[in-house]
Amino acid sequence: MLLLRKQTDSEQDIDEEDLSEEAPEEEEEKLYCAKCGRLITKGTWRISMSGGHEHTFFNPSGMIFKLFCFKEAPGVRGQGAPSSEFTWFKGYKWQVVHCASCSKQMGWRFMGSRAPRVFFALIQSKLINRKPE
């Protein structure tokens, strides 16, 4: 039997490290409201929008927000009519979203006509990754 091996450029050889190290049992990442501890979203719902999962934006009054994008955020509730003013994501209207338990503003829901039709940009500092005691 003839084995054909593709010659690779040694400089681009990928060092195949032994990755068999035992992976810790994967626990689903959950993100909670930093104020009241309500479950807001999960790590598996992280998405990339406009080239990144993380974004830093200024609002028209100069406040800076560091945001993470998610395709789902069952722990928040939208408020107010969608607006396209000063939108951070081209083609999307936004609506403020609050924690469904404590009403703290968590970020924004974005709605557009192209996929994904809806996604959430949540403020990093309003989320914690463990349930408060």
Ligand SMILES: [Zn+2]
């Ligand atoms: Zn809350």
